[in-house]
Amino acid sequence: MDAAYSPDFDTFCEILRDYSRHGIAYFKSLPDQTQRKMRAKLENKIEANDDNVDAVIAAIKRGERKEFDFLPMPKPGGRNFAASFFQPRMKVDGNGRYSCSYVVVFWIDNAEGKTIAIRLESGAAGSAHAFMHMQLTRSTRSPAIETSFETWIPTSYPAIPLGYVHPVQVFAGMAMAVHGYSADGNRKYVREVVLDSMKADIARDILAEIKRLFG
Secondary structure, three states: OOOOOOOOHHHHHHHHHHHHHHHHHHHHHOOHHHHHHHHHHOOOOEOOOHHHHHHHHHHHHOOOOOOOOEEEOOOOOOOOOOEEEEEEEEEEOOOOOEEEEEEEEEEEOOOOOEEEEEEEEOOOOOOOOOOOEEEEOOEEOOOOEEOOOOOOOOOOOOOEEOOOOOHHHHHHHHHHHHHOOOOOOOOOHHHHHHHHHOOHHHHHHHHHHHHHHHO
16 A cells, blocks of 8 residues: 655645635635624634734744634535534644644534534544544534534544544545545546645645545
């Protein structure tokens, strides 16, 4: 089996930055009323400024403890939700190694807006979930929001294994879940988003990794 794509931390940050810029452009293209509904539902914690994203990335690279507000994702595939937002939570150990978990919020255009959310987490050694996994989540922290999930929705189990070994693979899986994927090689779904939002060499490597993982 070919080796997994494992970009260095600077390249990984570039991937997140360029993807979020594409998402910010989509968010700003939505009607003002829709943007206001989304901001209200996400406690006005949507980041729609490219420079602010750059500033948070720079602070994390300096070793500061910084977290993003919710970053808009590019236009989703299908018609089940009108927009989605992600919050990468990065950790760097100072030796070039890093990890990243994600919170993903989906906004459904129903009445004043409904939200559901998932967590994509790397897990902690010694815990019951010491593996890359996905869980439902009713609420998020920093920024703190409550989703539209009912209170009985479980948020600890099930913890669904993802089988990924690197944060960029989790990113790719997240993007595929939002935009869709087809192995036919045509410029559509996640392939179109990656090609439109990222530098040619990085887009090539991400798409090669998706093909390696999913055919």
